Amino acid sequence: MHIRTFRAESLQDALEEIRRQMGNDASVLHTRQVRDGWLGWLGRTSVEVTAGLRDHQTQQTELRIFERNDGLSANAPRYPMELQDLRTMLLIAGVDEPVADRWVAETHAFGVTVPGGVSSSAWSDCLKRTVIRQIKIAPPIHVPLGARRVVALVGPTGVGKTTTIAKLAAGFRLEAKRRVGLITIDTFRIAAVQQLQAYAEIMELPMEVVDDPKHMRGALDRLADVDLVLIDTAGRSPRSDARIAQLKEILAAAAPDETHLVVSATSSRETIANIIDGFTPVQPTAMILTKLDEAVQTAGPLSALDGKNIPINYVTDGQHVPDDIRVADAESLVQSLLASHLTSGSLSGFLGTQRAA
Numbered sequence: 001m002h003i004r005t006f007r008a009e010s011l012q013d014a015l016e017e018i019r020r021q022m023g024n025d026a027s028v029l030h031t032r033q034v035r036d037g038w039l040g041w042l043g044r045t046s047v048e049v050t051a052g053l054r055d056h057q058t059q060q061t062e063l064r065i066f067e068r069n070d071g072l073s074a075n076a077p078r079y080p081m082e083l084q085d086l087r088t089m090l091l092i093a094g095v096d097e098p099v100a101d102r103w104v105a106e107t108h109a110f111g112v113t114v115p116g117g118v119s120s121s122a123w124s125d126c127l128k129r130t131v132i133r134q135i136k137i138a139p140p141i142h143v144p145l146g147a148r149r150v151v152a153l154v155g156p157t158g159v160g161k162t163t164t165i166a167k168l169a170a171g172f173r174l175e176a177k178r179r180v181g182l183i184t185i186d187t188f189r190i191a192a193v194q195q196l197q198a199y200a201e202i203m204e205l206p207m208e209v210v211d212d213p214k215h216m217r218g219a220l221d222r223l224a225d226v227d228l229v230l231i232d233t234a235g236r237s238p239r240s241d242a243r244i245a246q247l248k249e250i251l252a253a254a255a256p257d258e259t260h261l262v263v264s265a266t267s268s269r270e271t272i273a274n275i276i277d278g279f280t281p282v283q284p285t286a287m288i289l290t291k292l293d294e295a296v297q298t299a300g301p302l303s304a305l306d307g308k309n310i311p312i313n314y315v316t317d318g319q320h321v322p323d324d325i326r327v328a329d330a331e332s333l334v335q336s337l338l339a340s341h342l343t344s345g346s347l348s349g350f351l352g353t354q355r356a357a
Contacts, residue, residue, distance in 0.1 A: 006050075141228070150254060171322045
């Protein structure tokens with residue numbers, strides 16, 4: 001087998017270069033994200049893809065092995081080639097292998113029930129339907145007239161909590177015509193307090209700074225006449241039990257009606273899974289997925305959420321306040337997160353004649 005490694009700015013560019021240089025029979029063997037620069041710092045992120053091209057003798061040997069194993073494995077499912085290609089693309093996109101296998105198995109189980117079977121171009125749509133069924137969606141924040149709602153945003157550092165708070169505040173203040181108040185407990189970063197204070201002044205919103213659980217009740221009392229209180233919190237590492245315990249204590253004093261876990265779509269599946277597990281003690285009721293516009297391989301979040309009992313209610317895709325935020329819906333999430341990898345007609349060109357081994 002002839003093996004070569006390609007590096008490009010995106011997975012799509014790398015696959016196109018593989019097809020151009022090695023032809024349609026090339027197979028993707030491995031993919032990873034790499035960063036240039038000293039020790040991976042101060043450099044650009046790119047995608048590195050290793051591809052292989054089998055010679056005629058190797059192809060014939062593999063075919064004989066495949067046929068022999070196929071005769072011995074009557075209980076192993078035989079998926080259509082298009083569905084095998086889709087599984088490979090899911091793995092390339094960053095979906096965990098057990099999750100990809102389950103999605104493909106469910107898709108195949110559905111496909112065999114379709115009268116007349118599923119056409120080759122329709123398998124990607126069937127897979128999208130399968131993934132959509134796995135995504136849990138929560139309704140947006142509801143602020144009834146005559147009742148105050150308290151909502152806290154939690155999450156690791158750098159995911160965009162403060163900007164998301166500003167987007168929510170602007171939306172409810174300017175569009176829903178609700179009275180909004182802000183509380184920040186992110187006193188670890190002076191810049192964070194100043195940033196939220198600037199938003200509060202622009203939108204003419206009352207704001208409180210709380211640095212201790214015993215001061216939370218007083219801050220909430222001073223915001224008694226607003227319809228919605230949004231609480232901004234300091235970024236916590238999900239691996240720091242002590243910091244999560246501190247966050248839990250101050251949130252207990254606030255007694256929020258909703259707690260939203262803010263997660264960046266640029267994070268890997270492993271990172272998001274660790275964040276979800278690490279913030280379990282604060283009992284998040286929903287997730288906000290940020291930075292969709294910056295994500296390179298964003299099937300990872302869907303893979304991490306599979307089997308988790310936490311729904312998504314908002315997504316953000318830019319820094320503009322209040323524009324770059326919208327209510328989440330499963331179909332749009334799948335379309336935006338997987339569309340570039342599951343485009344029918346491009347799979348056979350990129351992956352050639354993949355075979356199950």
